[in-house]
Amino acid sequence: DEDLDILDAATDDPDAIQYLPALPVLAIVGRPNVGKSALVNRILGRREAVVQDTPGVTRDRVNYKAEWNERRFTLVDTGGWEPDAKGIHAAVAAQAEIAIDLADAVLFVVDAMVGPTATDEHVVKLLRSTKKPVILVANKVDDIRQEPEAASLWSLGLGQPWPVSAVHGRGVADLLDHVLTVLPEVSAVAKEQVGGPRRVALLGRPNVGKSSLLNRAAGEERVVVHDLAGTTRDPVDEQIELAGRVWTFVDTAGIRRRMNLAQGADFYASLRTSAALEKAEVAVVLIDVTEPISEQDVRIIELVLESGRALVLAFNKWDLLDSDDGLERERRRYLEREIEQDLAHVAWAPRVNISAKTGRHLEKLVPALELALQSWDTRIPTGKFNALLAELTAEHPHPVRGGKQPRILFGTQASSRPPTFVLFTTGFLDPQYRRFITRRLRELYGFEGSPIIVNMRVRE
Numbered sequence: 001d002e003d004l005d006i007l008d009a010a011t012d013d014p015d016a017i018q019y020l021p022a023l024p025v026l027a028i029v030g031r032p033n034v035g036k037s038a039l040v041n042r043i044l045g046r047r048e049a050v051v052q053d054t055p056g057v058t059r060d061r062v063n064y065k066a067e068w069n070e071r072r073f074t075l076v077d078t079g080g081w082e083p084d085a086k087g088i089h090a091a092v093a094a095q096a097e098i099a100i101d102l103a104d105a106v107l108f109v110v111d112a113m114v115g116p117t118a119t120d121e122h123v124v125k126l127l128r129s130t131k132k133p134v135i136l137v138a139n140k141v142d143d144i145r146q147e148p149e150a151a152s153l154w155s156l157g158l159g160q161p162w163p164v165s166a167v168h169g170r171g172v173a174d175l176l177d178h179v180l181t182v183l184p185e186v187s188a189v190a191k192e193q194v195g196g197p198r199r200v201a202l203l204g205r206p207n208v209g210k211s212s213l214l215n216r217a218a219g220e221e222r223v224v225v226h227d228l229a230g231t232t233r234d235p236v237d238e239q240i241e242l243a244g245r246v247w248t249f250v251d252t253a254g255i256r257r258r259m260n261l262a263q264g265a266d267f268y269a270s271l272r273t274s275a276a277l278e279k280a281e282v283a284v285v286l287i288d289v290t291e292p293i294s295e296q297d298v299r300i301i302e303l304v305l306e307s308g309r310a311l312v313l314a315f316n317k318w319d320l321l322d323s324d325d326g327l328e329r330e331r332r333r334y335l336e337r338e339i340e341q342d343l344a345h346v347a348w349a350p351r352v353n354i355s356a357k358t359g360r361h362l363e364k365l366v367p368a369l370e371l372a373l374q375s376w377d378t379r380i381p382t383g384k385f386n387a388l389l390a391e392l393t394a395e396h397p398h399p400v401r402g403g404k405q406p407r408i409l410f411g412t413q414a415s416s417r418p419p420t421f422v423l424f425t426t427g428f429l430d431p432q433y434r435r436f437i438t439r440r441l442r443e444l445y446g447f448e449g450s451p452i453i454v455n456m457r458v459r460e
């Protein structure tokens with residue numbers, strides 16, 4: 001498979017940096033009720049994609065694959081969480097900031113029938129600070145008599161307003177034709193880099209110590225890396241030297257820029273987390289040892305697993321937990337129990353106990369990252385893999401189901417990053433049996449720090 005050959009060729013030479021083309025990213029921004037969902041649906045060409053905006057309700061999906069005139073792009077709906085009146089300014093500003101950092105171009109949607117509001121003008125200030133293309137969409141222009149209302153939006157200073165009716169489809173084709181003229185063929189933000197410094201996403205809920213860790217790492221051992229040939233100069237990322245090796249920490253802008261949102265903070269944090277994971281190869285999820293492991297921690301780990309990136313768990317603030325004090329001892333006991341209960345599904349992830357504040361044991365982070373990436377990159381030759389499968393199935397055959405016994409005919413590792421295996425079988429394998437194979441693969445190869453995927457193709 002061609003993509004994989006490119007990866008292999010590139011990683012042979014550690015200094016070579018190549019970029020695999022990634023789809024350009026178009027982000028949609030606008031206050032509630034201007035019709036963002038309707039526009040997303042119209043662009044995707046299917047009605048059921050996105051539900052109506054409901055204040056306080058979070059939509060699960062934010063990224064969609066879209067296509068116009070045979071060009072494909074990623075559409076990011078930053079408005080997946082709609083605040084009520086109190087939080088509008090802050091929430092729409094957060095959308096705009098995220099869009100500016102993470103998209104190639106921004107669609108800013110205004111309700112032409114209402115005209116520009118104070119919130120719109122607030123967002124315009126943010127959008128005018130970016131060099132990225134911003135396209136002003138005047139929505140709810142349902143017929144030609146309403147076009148003058150759209151024209152009045154020239155006053156926003158974002159250039160030509162594009163009058164559309166997202167609900168009826170009017171003007172959307174012209175808008176998309178225009179979008180394609182400003183959207184790069186290949187994304188400048190989402191491009192997949194091969195070779196060069198490895199890319200790390202530092203994740204965790206607010207106050208776990210992300211920025212402290214970043215400051216520690218950058219403060220002590222920062223190098224200004226001008227001359228790494230071809231290095232991305234994406235201003236939202238940062239290059240930091242740890243243990244003699246340069247790493248790219250992605251979306252450090254998102255860590256440094258604190259969002260003061262009374263509402264919707266979780267949604268915007270997830271949006272950032274997902275976007276950072278897109279760019280990263282390995283995630284360090286920080287967990288605060290002084291507090292019980294929370295649903296939010298587990299949710300962040302879930303996002304890492306969904307993204308297929310490598311994973312390191314860093315338990316932070318150990319300086320507050322390592323004395324002989326009774327309370328600290330008790331907390332340590334609870335923590336162990338919580339890890340067993342809540343993190344059993346990622347028992348394969350390397351764990352490091354650190355203190356971002358004192359700098360203690362930060363040096364353990366690098367071997368953990370290296371181990372996780374090594375696992376993530378692992379390739380098992382097909383011959384070896386099939387020998388292993390033969391051994392496993394001899395030792396532990398699949399149980400007979402309805403008089404039949406599904407057999408594994410052949411297996412292969414279809415890709416790495418993360419290791420993904422395909423089993424060709426004569427029938428459907430029980431989930432338990434697939435878990436058995438996954439477990440044995442881990443026992444034999446470790447794969448510490450990497451998710452592994454075992455898929456199945458039933459041959460009739």
Ligand code: GDP
Pocket residue numbers: 204205206207208209210211212213255316317318319320354355356357358
């Ligand atoms: P972020 O929201 O994840 O970026 O968290 P910050 O880095 O801003 O840290 C939140 C608070 O926790 C700050 O008051 C930090 O000083 C404190 N903090 C961070 N790491 C540690 C640590 O290792 N030990 C202790 N005692 N405090 C920490």
